[in-house]
């Protein structure tokens with residue numbers, strides 16, 4: 001098996017739907033899931049590149065593994081549940097710091113999942129901008145609707161906080177509106193759009209990583225003070 005050319009990592013609190021999103025995209029279905037233990041990855045061939053997509057565990061007890069999975073990542077998908085405001089706050093409090101090990105050019109996507117639960121009208125609908133089979137289990141019955149707790153503007157505000165944290169200039173990175181998605185792993189809404197937008201965006205990051213050569217090792221004998229990188233960690 002060829003070594004992956006680039007890595008994308010899904011991060012977020014338990015139960016937000018990371019595994020379901022990945023299975024919806026890779027296997028075109030919405031199976032029952034069990035809470036992830038550790039992490040797992042899929043390989044996706046995109047154009048002539050091999051991209052690994054890593055699913056991580058949101059459970060607190062596996063938290064320490066997150067930064068290991070993020071090492072060298074070309075993109076990180078920070079996932080929350082639109083019906084659970086706390087899950088967005090957790091991204092800032094618990095997960096953003098894990099991305100310090102990602103590539104200096106790492107891209108960030110903010111994904112609010114489970115929009116089907118708060119959509120108006122009967123059934124899941126959800127084909128707009130999406131492609132999934134939809135309506136699975138919807139059957140025209142009016143499912144109870146949850147009040148949506150997180151609005152797209154909240155995700156955009158979080159994206160801007162990330163840029164600040166990473167000391168990135170808004171003009172040098174993709175616009176917030178391009179990188180914030182609302183998805184449903186259940187209906188498939190925006191799932192292809194999310195992954196395929198990211199694949200296209202990570203190709204230049206992969207080329208950049210190749211041009212820079214293999215990851216640098218730290219020379220601990222060097223007396224030079226560490227320099228601050230764009231990702232906010234020491235090189």
Ligand SMILES: Nc1nc2c(ncn2[C@@H]2O[C@H](COP(=O)(O)OP(=O)(O)OP(=O)(O)O)[C@@H](O)[C@H]2O)c(=O)[nH]1
Nearest residue numbers: 014015016017018019020033035036058114185186
């Ligand atoms: N209605 C609805 N339910 C979803 C959606 N995505 C996931 N779920 C459900 O939410 C629960 C958790 O989904 P997972 O994909 O296992 O969540 P996770 O983020 O991988 O959780 P951890 O592995 O514990 O970190 C499961 O019961 C899923 O069926 C969605 O888009 N809509």
Ligand SMILES: [Mg+2]
Nearest residue numbers: 018019035036
């Ligand atoms: Mg999971």
